[in-house]
Amino acid sequence: MNKKTKKILNEEELIQEDMKLLAIERLKSIPSNYQISVGGDGSFSRDEAIENVKNDSEIGKELIDVQIEFLRDMAQGELYKYE
Amino acid sequence: MNDSSILITRPNHDRPTNYLFYWSKPVIKTAEDRGFSILDLKGKKANKKALTSYFKRHKPKIVFFNGHGNIDVITGIDNQILIKANDNDDLLADKIIYARSCKSAKMLGENCVRNKKVIAYIGYINDFILLNDSEKVTKPLKDKIASYFLEPSNLVVKTLIKGNSPKEAYDRSQKESIRKIKHLLSPKTSKEEKSLVPYLWRNMKAQVLIN
Numbered sequence: 001m002n003k004k005t006k007k008i009l010n011e012e013e014l015i016q017e018d019m020k021l022l023a024i025e026r027l028k029s030i031p032s033n034y035q036i037s038v039g040g041d042g043s044f045s046r047d048e049a050i051e052n053v054k055n056d057s058e059i060g061k062e063l064i065d066v067q068i069e070f071l072r073d074m075a076q077g078e079l080y081k082y083e
Numbered sequence: 084m085n086d087s088s089i090l091i092t093r094p095n096h097d098r099p100t101n102y103l104f105y106w107s108k109p110v111i112k113t114a115e116d117r118g119f120s121i122l123d124l125k126g127k128k129a130n131k132k133a134l135t136s137y138f139k140r141h142k143p144k145i146v147f148f149n150g151h152g153n154i155d156v157i158t159g160i161d162n163q164i165l166i167k168a169n170d171n172d173d174l175l176a177d178k179i180i181y182a183r184s185c186k187s188a189k190m191l192g193e194n195c196v197r198n199k200k201v202i203a204y205i206g207y208i209n210d211f212i213l214l215n216d217s218e219k220v221t222k223p224l225k226d227k228i229a230s231y232f233l234e235p236s237n238l239v240v241k242t243l244i245k246g247n248s249p250k251e252a253y254d255r256s257q258k259e260s261i262r263k264i265k266h267l268l269s270p271k272t273s274k275e276e277k278s279l280v281p282y283l284w285r286n287m288k289a290q291v292l293i294n
Binding site: 036038041 | 162
């Protein structure tokens, strides 16, 4: 692996880590009495959902994806397309 | 074909299916009020044998699936397969389908409409996400948090029952999701309620009409 590839990989890892931290912070805004069910993959408390994100589980990755997709869409004005 | 019958599957073996079980009741009420005969495969009756038998004896125009699923299947009680692409999806020919289950629109829905003469398939290309209030699990219909997720989806079948097209049913459900999202984003709502929005947004984007 050359230096350039290594640098890109490190940057991607940093972005992934940032996205994870962002998702965790946003999950913290969910009240502790809310439960989250993601398809047939189970139901989780807020704290269990945060643990899933921290542990890079498939559910955790999906929860990150939900948050990032929403933020990206809002930044691109997707909601206003429904005016 | 009996145009005024609706078949509903609603297993109740875990928390999300139990919510779907209860939240199907307002839809059943609307169907009854409109004179529909209800073919209600609830709880343990949500199995493949009963489903096959009902399809052979009755000709429901609308089929409303509640339960878990994947790209090529919809499941019933204890996650038993009810419908599988290229296995028994012929049963759905000439019907309008709403599958409140994960991902099944991705492959099963496409296959049904393209190859099995299904009139229209409304479903999800991604996981259906549901948030609920842990203090309301014994009274799902009183759960305001869950209502944000389940009222827009109920509107699909309620609109069909009222004689509207699948396109109108889909559009009304989408509009109701947007209305709820905008309401939650307004200054009137709490930070806690706003935390629901990304999940509602995901469900709305995952919901598709194939016809």
